[in-house]
Amino acid sequence: MPAIKLNAFSVLEKIRAASPVVHHLTNWVTIYDCAQVVKVLGGSPVMAHAQEEVEEMAGLASALVLNIGTLTPELVEAMKLAAARANAQGIPVILDVCGAGATSLRDRKCLELLDEVRIDLIKGNASEVARISGAQVRTKGVDATEVAGDLAEVAQGLAISRQATVVITGVADLVVDGSRRLVVKNGHHLMSRVVGTGCMAASVIGTFAAVEPDLVMAAAAGLVCFNVAAELAAEQAKAPGSFKVKLFDCLDLLDEPILAARSRVSG
Amino acid sequence: MPAIKLNAFSVLEKIRAASPVVHHLTNWVTIYDCAQVVKVLGGSPVMAHAQEEVEEMAGLASALVLNIGTLTPELVEAMKLAAARANAQGIPVILDVCGAGATSLRDRKCLELLDEVRIDLIKGNASEVARISGAQVRTKGVDATEVAGDLAEVAQGLAISRQATVVITGVADLVVDGSRRLVVKNGHHLMSRVVGTGCMAASVIGTFAAVEPDLVMAAAAGLVCFNVAAELAAEQAKAPGSFKVKLFDCLDLLDEPILAARSRVSG
Amino acid sequence: MPAIKLNAFSVLEKIRAASPVVHHLTNWVTIYDCAQVVKVLGGSPVMAHAQEEVEEMAGLASALVLNIGTLTPELVEAMKLAAARANAQGIPVILDVCGAGATSLRDRKCLELLDEVRIDLIKGNASEVARISGAQVRTKGVDATEVAGDLAEVAQGLAISRQATVVITGVADLVVDGSRRLVVKNGHHLMSRVVGTGCMAASVIGTFAAVEPDLVMAAAAGLVCFNVAAELAAEQAKAPGSFKVKLFDCLDLLDEPILAARSRVSG
Numbered sequence: 001m002p003a004i005k006l007n008a009f010s011v012l013e014k015i016r017a018a019s020p021v022v023h024h025l026t027n028w029v030t031i032y033d034c035a036q037v038v039k040v041l042g043g044s045p046v047m048a049h050a051q052e053e054v055e056e057m058a059g060l061a062s063a064l065v066l067n068i069g070t071l072t073p074e075l076v077e078a079m080k081l082a083a084a085r086a087n088a089q090g091i092p093v094i095l096d097v098c099g100a101g102a103t104s105l106r107d108r109k110c111l112e113l114l115d116e117v118r119i120d121l122i123k124g125n126a127s128e129v130a131r132i133s134g135a136q137v138r139t140k141g142v143d144a145t146e147v148a149g150d151l152a153e154v155a156q157g158l159a160i161s162r163q164a165t166v167v168i169t170g171v172a173d174l175v176v177d178g179s180r181r182l183v184v185k186n187g188h189h190l191m192s193r194v195v196g197t198g199c200m201a202a203s204v205i206g207t208f209a210a211v212e213p214d215l216v217m218a219a220a221a222g223l224v225c226f227n228v229a230a231e232l233a234a235e236q237a238k239a240p241g242s243f244k245v246k247l248f249d250c251l252d253l254l255d256e257p258i259l260a261a262r263s264r265v266s267g
Numbered sequence: 268m269p270a271i272k273l274n275a276f277s278v279l280e281k282i283r284a285a286s287p288v289v290h291h292l293t294n295w296v297t298i299y300d301c302a303q304v305v306k307v308l309g310g311s312p313v314m315a316h317a318q319e320e321v322e323e324m325a326g327l328a329s330a331l332v333l334n335i336g337t338l339t340p341e342l343v344e345a346m347k348l349a350a351a352r353a354n355a356q357g358i359p360v361i362l363d364v365c366g367a368g369a370t371s372l373r374d375r376k377c378l379e380l381l382d383e384v385r386i387d388l389i390k391g392n393a394s395e396v397a398r399i400s401g402a403q404v405r406t407k408g409v410d411a412t413e414v415a416g417d418l419a420e421v422a423q424g425l426a427i428s429r430q431a432t433v434v435i436t437g438v439a440d441l442v443v444d445g446s447r448r449l450v451v452k453n454g455h456h457l458m459s460r461v462v463g464t465g466c467m468a469a470s471v472i473g474t475f476a477a478v479e480p481d482l483v484m485a486a487a488a489g490l491v492c493f494n495v496a497a498e499l500a501a502e503q504a505k506a507p508g509s510f511k512v513k514l515f516d517c518l519d520l521l522d523e524p525i526l527a528a529r530s531r532v533s534g
Numbered sequence: 535m536p537a538i539k540l541n542a543f544s545v546l547e548k549i550r551a552a553s554p555v556v557h558h559l560t561n562w563v564t565i566y567d568c569a570q571v572v573k574v575l576g577g578s579p580v581m582a583h584a585q586e587e588v589e590e591m592a593g594l595a596s597a598l599v600l601n602i603g604t605l606t607p608e609l610v611e612a613m614k615l616a617a618a619r620a621n622a623q624g625i626p627v628i629l630d631v632c633g634a635g636a637t638s639l640r641d642r643k644c645l646e647l648l649d650e651v652r653i654d655l656i657k658g659n660a661s662e663v664a665r666i667s668g669a670q671v672r673t674k675g676v677d678a679t680e681v682a683g684d685l686a687e688v689a690q691g692l693a694i695s696r697q698a699t700v701v702i703t704g705v706a707d708l709v710v711d712g713s714r715r716l717v718v719k720n721g722h723h724l725m726s727r728v729v730g731t732g733c734m735a736a737s738v739i740g741t742f743a744a745v746e747p748d749l750v751m752a753a754a755a756g757l758v759c760f761n762v763a764a765e766l767a768a769e770q771a772k773a774p775g776s777f778k779v780k781l782f783d784c785l786d787l788l789d790e791p792i793l794a795a796r797s798r799v800s801g
Binding site for chain 3: 295
């Protein structure tokens, strides 16, 4: 796969200049970190989930991030209201299918969301995305580098059937739409030792999608920034507590030379 | 405006000695940080929101902090129950009008709270307080130092109409009641790069109000402590992740000489 | 009391090898820290509270942790569903009786849980456990070292009447069942300056109980690990913000020589 020239920094600069509002309906575990990652990138996070206000709040936003990590049926109804407004406004809707495959409620509610509103970008790990795609793939222990071929097929099948961009996070991250495939190879294994890095990745993608309409480019640029920051953080901190603190610091301090030197994206 | 002699440390000492219980009904984003800031000051945070227990819990507290950051109608009903008990007990009720102006639900529920229970202190940023006051002020990009005159008018109008102390946070913080005006000029711009510093400011004020009945003095003393800690934290940490960690450390370590040397309050 | 030979590290190694799923229904204040402490120990945290999925999720888990810190009646109903499934599966159920004694709702719901499902381990501080036991003990200011004799009686009475293991956390931690008593003397006073260390202790115990069927040994081993990590963290950080970051680091880095040298358990 050839290396891709992706100017992640130019998208980051747009975020820092425009400070786009990124509306979330997310889980109660990592809600703070999702908000803070948007903030350190330069965006303006808004978390609001009451059915009585989500449409109005989505109407003020430049992107909407949905995450089913601690879903209830009521919360999913609020997600549908927010997404319908986002669809009408023409702002991108990102769905993190967090925990898909674990319970039938999660599978059913993901499908309801995908059927009832337009989801512009679906994000999950390999087993979650495989479950949503309906594919009968062996997902235990799977990650994007080991079975990149099969996973990319699954992802692209889902991208085509749902007319969405699909992101599979793992040791390498895969970003596909109906015709394109990118692999982001940045990152660090300490990310998997910190609860919330997956949720934050979706919020990062949402923030980049708020200013970059090409969602494949937005997702890849966002993941490059997040993962390069993780690499820098891991150079300063060797254990999960300190690593997480440094991850926010390094996201805040990202600059063009670092991103240009570190970015490892292939297509 | 003349410098004001405000013994913030003496109030902090009372908190450390009495460890007052500060009951919160707050948002799900910054709920941990609100609890932790009360704890590091020396108070005893309690977070409880079930309608079935909020009255009893408020009855055990020395102050009540309400924050509508992720409100639902049900949560606001619980806030009313807790506040009515707080009113009956004679303990101060602090309302953070977080996100007022963003949606009609927020505006309506703030007004319901202000109409149906006694709110002793209203806290928000410039645009939030302006919205609650009903003033037709230009609030985009407003902060307390730029338009101190106008803002103070708005705040004092609200203070008089609601018979409450009013706090507007910003680059400088404004504390007013019907007759007095104080400006707290401490703080650091990194505070605006960390989600939750605004919510924490309300919790700090609640903790000071738990031991100091003069709410103008309580709010100013609390803001001095919080903002001086932020200045100290910013001397040790240059980016948001580390800054937040140091903010809690510096609050814990505040002493009289530091506060006396750093406090910048004018009236 | 004689020193006890407790191989806490061997249990920790089992967690690191098996990465057991630990399902939580917990409070909204410390939910992130509860998940993260399971993760840094090597376990796999799952937080899910919808009544529609808790049974299925508990069915995937190796232990269930319930914490009533921000309970509502609906959440407690979900806890009962999850616990009934856990009982049927034969996986341990840990109940943190957080805030028992503060309101009648908390007392009532704790008793409902204890009456309607099997709770394998009850964990609280001295006053909480005393309240649940129905004992008329003076609990203001009580801690395990001061009134170890009385507390152990109360705990053991509860252990016998509820056929459960009982843990009372304090300056020293007490672990009892119907016939055995252990005291874990590790720990550091900075733990009491950080919101959530009590909740995290219950999650730690749940993680150890997921791989060690003897719950007295599981609880004591978990508390030794958590408290030794706190001692190590306090050697690197003198204030609550930094201490909490280092606590996660030190849990991640625990090894056999450190645990063998530091463990202070007596029976």
